[in-house]
Amino acid sequence: MIRDDIKSAQVAAMKAGDKETRNAVSLIQAAIKNRDIEARTGKAPDDDDALVVEVLQKMVKQRRESIEMYRKGGREELAKGEEAEVAVIERFLPTQMSEDETRSAIEAIKAELGAGGMKDMGRVMAELKARHASTLDMSKASGLVKAALS
Structure with missing residues (x-):
């Protein structure tokens, strides 16, 4: 399951002292937890991985929009930070169709x-x-x- 991969990545990042990855994975876990809370009020998802993938895709989309806005505003350092987060998030997404x-x-x-x-x-x-x-x-x-x- 993707959740298990995310938890393993957080432990590995903590052990390696990789702050960027650890922070990005923490954001992923927080977004998934928020989605879980939202899902409690409605119908339970049929597939847990589908829920997690939906959250991850939304996070990537938000970051890509931010990157575009940062670049337009001349804030390259912030765009690079967002790109680093996108790279971490995409590690957990299934391979996308061409x-x-x-x-x-x-x-x-x-x-x-x-x-x-x-x-x-x-x-x-x-x-x-x-x-x-x-x-x-x-x-x-x-x-x-x-x-x-x-």
Whole structure:
């Protein structure tokens, strides 16, 4: 499980005296704990790894947005700090699908559902998320689905 990998990484970072990794892993654990608390009020997730991957993907997205803003503001040192955190977070994410793999998955779903136009985008996106959420950046996939359906 990804949670176990994260705990092991924190112990290893503490033993090695790696402050950057330890801090990033602590942030990951805090975000997962917050998500667990949110999940208590709703339906329990079917797959714990899916929940953790969702949290990690959100964290990466937030940091990439921050990096972009820091660069625009001329704060390269802060951007580098965020990039270091992204590198640590991505160690725990499953390997992401390439653009070609994403396109073929979209085409397969499109054929299965008989999707022909933009009115079917919601159905295609929902099925894509159900099948490949942990290995796919849904924001990039959205553009590819739009292109495939138009």
